[in-house]
Amino acid sequence: MTIEGPDGAQTYQDMKLVQISKVGKSYWFILAEKTAEEKQKELVAAALATNVNSITDLQLALAEVYEMIIAGGI
Numbered sequence: 001m002t003i004e005g006p007d008g009a010q011t012y013q014d015m016k017l018v019q020i021s022k023v024g025k026s027y028w029f030i031l032a033e034k035t036a037e038e039k040q041k042e043l044v045a046a047a048l049a050t051n052v053n054s055i056t057d058l059q060l061a062l063a064e065v066y067e068m069i070i071a072g073g074i
Helices: 036-070
Strands: 002-005 008-011 015-023 026-033
Antiparallel strands (some): 002 008, 015 026
């Protein structure tokens, strides 16, 4: 993200929304750069979400095989 102001333009990476407020008919917002800890937590959460989906897929596949065995399909 590039923010332009009276002092020039500055480019930032990995920003987060801290606050948004309505003042009259305008909206003001505050952004901050994510800390290294926040970035690490996001990576861990994404990895856990991927693993949860993989486990769910495996459970579904096993349930389908089990149903086939019970129905005499195997």
